[in-house]
Amino acid sequence: MVRSGFGPSLVILILIQAKKGKKVEAYLAIDAGGTNTRVGLVKADKVIDSLCFATLPACGPQDWLKRLGLTVQNLLDKLKDQGITIKAVGLGMPGVPARDGVSFSTCTNLPSFAGQNWARALSEMFDLPTAVENDANLHALGEFTHGAGKDVDSMACLTLGTGVGGGIIMQEMLLKGPLGLAGEIGHMVVEPNGRRCACGCRGCLEAYASSVGLTGMLREGISQGRHTALKPGDSVELITQAARLGDSLARDLLKMAGIALGRAVSILVSALGLDLFVLGGGLSLAWPQMEQETKRELARRMRLVEISGIGLIQAELGEQAPLLGAGAMAAGLLNK
Amino acid sequence: MVRSGFGPSLVILILIQAKKGKKVEAYLAIDAGGTNTRVGLVKADKVIDSLCFATLPACGPQDWLKRLGLTVQNLLDKLKDQGITIKAVGLGMPGVPARDGVSFSTCTNLPSFAGQNWARALSEMFDLPTAVENDANLHALGEFTHGAGKDVDSMACLTLGTGVGGGIIMQEMLLKGPLGLAGEIGHMVVEPNGRRCACGCRGCLEAYASSVGLTGMLREGISQGRHTALKPGDSVELITQAARLGDSLARDLLKMAGIALGRAVSILVSALGLDLFVLGGGLSLAWPQMEQETKRELARRMRLVEISGIGLIQAELGEQAPLLGAGAMAAGLLNK
Numbered sequence: 001m002v003r004s005g006f007g008p009s010l011v012i013l014i015l016i017q018a019k020k021g022k023k024v025e026a027y028l029a030i031d032a033g034g035t036n037t038r039v040g041l042v043k044a045d046k047v048i049d050s051l052c053f054a055t056l057p058a059c060g061p062q063d064w065l066k067r068l069g070l071t072v073q074n075l076l077d078k079l080k081d082q083g084i085t086i087k088a089v090g091l092g093m094p095g096v097p098a099r100d101g102v103s104f105s106t107c108t109n110l111p112s113f114a115g116q117n118w119a120r121a122l123s124e125m126f127d128l129p130t131a132v133e134n135d136a137n138l139h140a141l142g143e144f145t146h147g148a149g150k151d152v153d154s155m156a157c158l159t160l161g162t163g164v165g166g167g168i169i170m171q172e173m174l175l176k177g178p179l180g181l182a183g184e185i186g187h188m189v190v191e192p193n194g195r196r197c198a199c200g201c202r203g204c205l206e207a208y209a210s211s212v213g214l215t216g217m218l219r220e221g222i223s224q225g226r227h228t229a230l231k232p233g234d235s236v237e238l239i240t241q242a243a244r245l246g247d248s249l250a251r252d253l254l255k256m257a258g259i260a261l262g263r264a265v266s267i268l269v270s271a272l273g274l275d276l277f278v279l280g281g282g283l284s285l286a287w288p289q290m291e292q293e294t295k296r297e298l299a300r301r302m303r304l305v306e307i308s309g310i311g312l313i314q315a316e317l318g319e320q321a322p323l324l325g326a327g328a329m330a331a332g333l334l335n336k
Numbered sequence: 337m338v339r340s341g342f343g344p345s346l347v348i349l350i351l352i353q354a355k356k357g358k359k360v361e362a363y364l365a366i367d368a369g370g371t372n373t374r375v376g377l378v379k380a381d382k383v384i385d386s387l388c389f390a391t392l393p394a395c396g397p398q399d400w401l402k403r404l405g406l407t408v409q410n411l412l413d414k415l416k417d418q419g420i421t422i423k424a425v426g427l428g429m430p431g432v433p434a435r436d437g438v439s440f441s442t443c444t445n446l447p448s449f450a451g452q453n454w455a456r457a458l459s460e461m462f463d464l465p466t467a468v469e470n471d472a473n474l475h476a477l478g479e480f481t482h483g484a485g486k487d488v489d490s491m492a493c494l495t496l497g498t499g500v501g502g503g504i505i506m507q508e509m510l511l512k513g514p515l516g517l518a519g520e521i522g523h524m525v526v527e528p529n530g531r532r533c534a535c536g537c538r539g540c541l542e543a544y545a546s547s548v549g550l551t552g553m554l555r556e557g558i559s560q561g562r563h564t565a566l567k568p569g570d571s572v573e574l575i576t577q578a579a580r581l582g583d584s585l586a587r588d589l590l591k592m593a594g595i596a597l598g599r600a601v602s603i604l605v606s607a608l609g610l611d612l613f614v615l616g617g618g619l620s621l622a623w624p625q626m627e628q629e630t631k632r633e634l635a636r637r638m639r640l641v642e643i644s645g646i647g648l649i650q651a652e653l654g655e656q657a658p659l660l661g662a663g664a665m666a667a668g669l670l671n672k
Binding site: 152153154168170171173175176177178179180181182183184185186187188189190191192199200201263266267268269270271272273274275276300301302303304305309 | 488489490504506507509511512513514515516517518519520521522523524525526527528535536537599602603604605606607608609610611612636637638639640641645
């Protein structure tokens, strides 16, 4: 019987009855990335345990679902003495959530995963209520519920990774927006006639404050004959290290990233009145090298707002953030 | 007895019992501007009637409250045969709402009105529940509940007036933000090295797409020797008329305003995934002269979004929008 659009239903009952000891209620959190998928069991503010498997986008969603089922089984086997009952499922993917709330209209790194009814597929597979969301939004939700934003009611989380993603929480609500793009600030213009971005526009935030942007600027600097100890293709980590050691090109690159970030933050302060910005992703590790320029640009752009009241801080949860966010979303499903 | 911080309590009982005919339940809506204050009675999607009085900021809040009381009494006298019962009060002011939800931290054109507990003052004066909000937010709320946005769940309303204000509604919630500034997009940077804005920064949206911005650009164009039928100090209406008649400077000025607006809209689409922008304020009457450039700039900035799905439309309610918004907010008080 075809119910989910993924072929024969793959119902796996993972409700394990506690044999001894007290029962632990947990949420199944799934973070599907272009390369790896991480599966975790989340209880309140903790990832009890997690496992990874290769996403293999080319094999398609049905194959992925099978491997997901096996991985969940392995994870539960690992934890079988703890008597865990799963209450609901949360799935994050690097895609634009569709208006239907159950699928993604586009999935940049997982094209064949777009348009599938994931909420139904996982509900049927695990016989549990399931919610789906963009992974950057879940990252933000994780930091909001259990990390750097746990004491506020509004914040933006900016993930400065390969590209720039993000999520915005206002008045305790995760913003989505009719186009499903809320918080995806990577393609916000910060320098109208600036560097060409992968999206085809000029001067997007992502063209400066991401690893793609930073390594692109490194190649340009070297090809312009700038003196540096770095080589084309060197990573964000190496650029950051070189900046720390005084390399002038590396310092200039992180300065440009910092200015772009400061401008983006000033725009979000203006448009949304936010006062807390949580920085995640690989480039956020270079924050000590960017902080001064980011704050200087923010002060330059904001004359009507007291800058000292605006917090820019590093994310606290690292890779666990999307799992904790998926867990919080799954818990929210039951409290509706 | 001093209760409200405004001196002796000014309780005016305005609950008029219906003598004959059916009772009409209405909300008292107050829109305090730097020059005039408009007072209206709002029932669902209609302003039953309204009256104006001079705000006179220099006379202070106590004096304003007295004149407000008299005006409300006059308005009710006008309508005494209709048997109106007022259920709640909504007050809008051109200020930044404070975190306490009852006052404004700053009121640009009404400095002595900042820091006062307006919710308490009006609650005591009218013996009714009272809510306060920024006037541009109420403008947005009015268009959202009864105007150009009545069929959507999310929109931004941009008021292109003397300056640029605005309000954002996402998933049926008016955004405020911890700093109380949400939607105040006038000082969002759209041209980092552009025109100087009144706030002291360069290249804010308001420096281009407001009457202050447009008339400033007119003066600059004339002083640079541009050929035009216009004179320094000519109004937005005259600039718009000249553009319609083919004046090249006037056309260029509205083109610049249009580009700035398009860039601001692209930023809001990127950051919030919004797909409806309602344009109000005096400059929105020049929309037919700006539309092409605004949409061209939007298309230039947005490569990952289908532009045809983004609506830019003129506001529908004009000056009634803030009153209808204040009425909707007051009604919302009772539904909490």
